[in-house]
Amino acid sequence: MEDVESGDGTGNYGNEIADDSNNNNPRVLDRDDSELDKHDDPFAPREGKTLTWTNIHMTLAGKGEESERKLLDNVWGEVPEKQTTAVMGPSGAGKTSLLNILAGRASSHGRVKIESDVRLNNYSVDPTNIKVRKLIAFVAQDDSLQVTSTPREAIRFSAKLRLPRATTDHQLDKLTDRMITELGLTACADSIVGGELIKGISGGERKRTSVGVELVVKPALVFLDEPTSGLDSFSAVQLCQVLKKVANAGSSVFFTIHQPSSEIFNSFDHLILMNKGRVMYTGSVHGVPDFFASRGHPNPPNYNPADFIMNVAQSVPVKQLNEDGFFPTDERKMGEAFVPDDGKDALGITVTRRTARGVDVYDTKPPGLVTQVKLLFTREINNLRRDVTALGARFGLTIFLGVLVGIIFLDVGKTDPTVAVNLQSHFGALIMVLLMSMFGTAQPALLSFPEERPVFLREYSTNHYSVISYFLSRLTMEAVVTGLQVFVQAIITYFMIGFQLSFGLFWAVTYSLAMASTALAVLLGCSVEDPKLAQEMLPILFVPQMLFAGFFVVPDLIPVWLRWARYLCTLTYAIRILLVEEFYDCDPGNPEANNACNDLVSNIDADPDETWWNWLVLVALFGVARIFALYILRQKSTKFF
Numbered sequence: 001m002e003d004v005e006s007g008d009g010t011g012n013y014g015n016e017i018a019d020d021s022n023n024n025n026p027r028v029l030d031r032d033d034s035e036l037d038k039h040d041d042p043f044a045p046r047e048g049k050t051l052t053w054t055n056i057h058m059t060l061a062g063k064g065e066e067s068e069r070k071l072l073d074n075v076w077g078e079v080p081e082k083q084t085t086a087v088m089g090p091s092g093a094g095k096t097s098l099l100n101i102l103a104g105r106a107s108s109h110g111r112v113k114i115e116s117d118v119r120l121n122n123y124s125v126d127p128t129n130i131k132v133r134k135l136i137a138f139v140a141q142d143d144s145l146q147v148t149s150t151p152r153e154a155i156r157f158s159a160k161l162r163l164p165r166a167t168t169d170h171q172l173d174k175l176t177d178r179m180i181t182e183l184g185l186t187a188c189a190d191s192i193v194g195g196e197l198i199k200g201i202s203g204g205e206r207k208r209t210s211v212g213v214e215l216v217v218k219p220a221l222v223f224l225d226e227p228t229s230g231l232d233s234f235s236a237v238q239l240c241q242v243l244k245k246v247a248n249a250g251s252s253v254f255f256t257i258h259q260p261s262s263e264i265f266n267s268f269d270h271l272i273l274m275n276k277g278r279v280m281y282t283g284s285v286h287g288v289p290d291f292f293a294s295r296g297h298p299n300p301p302n303y304n305p306a307d308f309i310m311n312v313a314q315s316v317p318v319k320q321l322n323e324d325g326f327f328p329t330d331e332r333k334m335g336e337a338f339v340p341d342d343g344k345d346a347l348g349i350t351v352t353r354r355t356a357r358g359v360d361v362y363d364t365k366p367p368g369l370v371t372q373v374k375l376l377f378t379r380e381i382n383n384l385r386r387d388v389t390a391l392g393a394r395f396g397l398t399i400f401l402g403v404l405v406g407i408i409f410l411d412v413g414k415t416d417p418t419v420a421v422n423l424q425s426h427f428g429a430l431i432m433v434l435l436m437s438m439f440g441t442a443q444p445a446l447l448s449f450p451e452e453r454p455v456f457l458r459e460y461s462t463n464h465y466s467v468i469s470y471f472l473s474r475l476t477m478e479a480v481v482t483g484l485q486v487f488v489q490a491i492i493t494y495f496m497i498g499f500q501l502s503f504g505l506f507w508a509v510t511y512s513l514a515m516a517s518t519a520l521a522v523l524l525g526c527s528v529e530d531p532k533l534a535q536e537m538l539p540i541l542f543v544p545q546m547l548f549a550g551f552f553v554v555p556d557l558i559p560v561w562l563r564w565a566r567y568l569c570t571l572t573y574a575i576r577i578l579l580v581e582e583f584y585d586c587d588p589g590n591p592e593a594n595n596a597c598n599d600l601v602s603n604i605d606a607d608p609d610e611t612w613w614n615w616l617v618l619v620a621l622f623g624v625a626r627i628f629a630l631y632i633l634r635q636k637s638t639k640f641f
């Protein structure tokens with residue numbers, strides 16, 4: 001029996017392990033000692049892929065009287081393996097649109113319609129399919145890196161999660177060190193990346209870190225959107241040399257670039273010059289001078305060819321360029337796309353065969369769920385430790401509010417319940433603590449996903465981890481931090497206010513309510529992409545809860561047709577549990593006090609016999625909200641447009 005796998009998601013497909021079903025011993029093909037070194041060399045040879053495309057059209061439908069606009073018109077070309085291919089062109093020529101279509105980050109939507117025929121090793125592929133997209137290492141213009149990680153950690157994190165699980169720690173360290181050295185990041189390798197609110201490394205260093213994160217996994221296809229923008233000329237040359245090394249190792253490297261120096265321009269192998277959505281030139285960089293000269297535009301001596309061709313593209317009218325013989329038509333005979341056959345899957349990827357006994361020599365699969373969750377959780381902890389301002393603010397606020405509530409309601413839990421105002425204050429203190437548990441924990445949870453969204457989308461789409469791993473690591477982290485936060489709040493308020501139920505139970509109810517509220521907040525956070533919008537929607541989570549929970553308005557006064565809503569509110573169940581535990585039969589020896597307490601409990605519809613049921617619903621609401629959030633996260637994780 002054998003199991004057939006389609007690669008490891010790293011671009012390192014096939015060629016490692018052969019099926020040896022005759023003697024049941026997996027063996028390694030063509031492996032010698034020097035080949036083992038390739039596992040710690042980011043420029044080790046790899047299986048390349050050729051990406052070809054033809055008939056790419058992108059149109060923007062007109063509005064009202066406006067006519068349709070062609071953003072890309074019959075674009076064709078290829079990214080050959082072992083070559084660097086640069087896309088140049090004036091602003092608005094369609095470079096980014098082409099890159100995004102080929103990388104699966106754009107598809108027809110709204111007024112934009114896209115048609116394309118894209119092939120990988122001549123197998124027809126849909127780049128928007130997440131399986132295809134995961135094959136492409138993509139470096140976007142904006143660096144979506146974890147702000148509290150260092151360049152070394154970011155590159156190692158990517159290597160650990162995307163390279164085969166058999167890669168040793170020593171190999172990972174060597175790969176990371178080599179990448180850092182090659183990209184000139186040695187001086188800042190252990191400083192945090194930083195972002196809008198936390199000072200970190202420079203923009204150019206961030207850009208190079210993003211490139212290192214992708215290149216360290218030895219991808220077969222690398223796309224970069226303006227990798228040299230923001231870099232000084234030395235760093236830009238250095239980066240282009242690294243890209244060249246990656247191409248020499250077998251990768252196909254494709255990037256857009258603005259105004260390269262002549263040194264950089266001449267280091268490319270292949271050029272695609274776009275102009276007004278069409279391909280003005282495609283071919284070898286060395287062929288550019290002859291191509292332009294033969295069409296009446298010779299490059300003046302000592303003139304940067306990159307500047308020259310951009311000048312021609314911008315200053316000569318398209319009609320004239322057409323007449324001069326630019327904008328070549330696709331003469332290639334691409335023929336029918338291949339169909340999957342024995343050794344290849346639907347993406348044209350060599351299929352790895354593994355025996356029933358598994359692969360004990362070198363397992364090409366990337367790390368599994370446990371490692372993913374562990375690494376993500378470790379990163380979350382580092383994030384928490386390094387972003388001390390946010391952590392300090394969260395706990396500082398909890399302590400401040402806890403003490404404030406404690407002072408205002410000092411010892412009300414020990415007062416005589418037969419005095420109406422005492423009972424009312426005691427009840428008010430309980431509600432106040434529950435509201436604090438909800439608000440204080442839900443707000444950070446709500447904001448965390450929209451804020452982390454760009455990092456999550458980049459990492460998910462480039463095959464770092466699964467949605468479930470991300471979700472589990474976040475849940476674990478939230479459970480720990482929320483637990484601590486609620487514990488601090490409970491310690492202060494419980495003893496200052498003088499509640500009568502046991503401390504353990506008091507903490508358990510406030511913690512459960514906080515976790516159920518964070519679940520709702522995460523659900524909202526996963527549904528909304530913009531952190532500001534998420535913040536503005538926060539009242540939607542809490543105002544209805546306060547209205548329906550029964551402490552502003554007794555349930556009997558709520559219109560009948562709206563009463564069902566309280567059953568969806570986590571606060572309803574937490575209040576019922578706490579009320580019963582705190583007030584029910586508060587003083588059996590004193591009928592007057594006991595009646596006052598029991599009246600309060602029944603006014604809120606809390607029933608001592610239903611406590612277990614209230615617990616169950618609270619936990620169920622938490623579970624349902626989490627499952628919905630996971631579902632939404634999964635749906636959204638494949639969307640870039």
Ligand SMILES: Nc1ncnc2c1ncn2[C@@H]1O[C@H](COP(=O)(O)OP(=O)(O)OP(=O)(O)O)[C@@H](O)[C@H]1O
Pocket residue numbers: 060071089090091092093094095096097098112
């Ligand atoms: N989703 C869209 N809706 C409307 N117009 C679009 C859309 N995407 C691209 N365009 C238009 O298509 C043209 C090409 O845009 P694109 O971003 O690909 O150009 P570019 O060559 O990368 O430009 P730059 O160098 O300035 O980044 C532009 O005129 C842009 O306004």
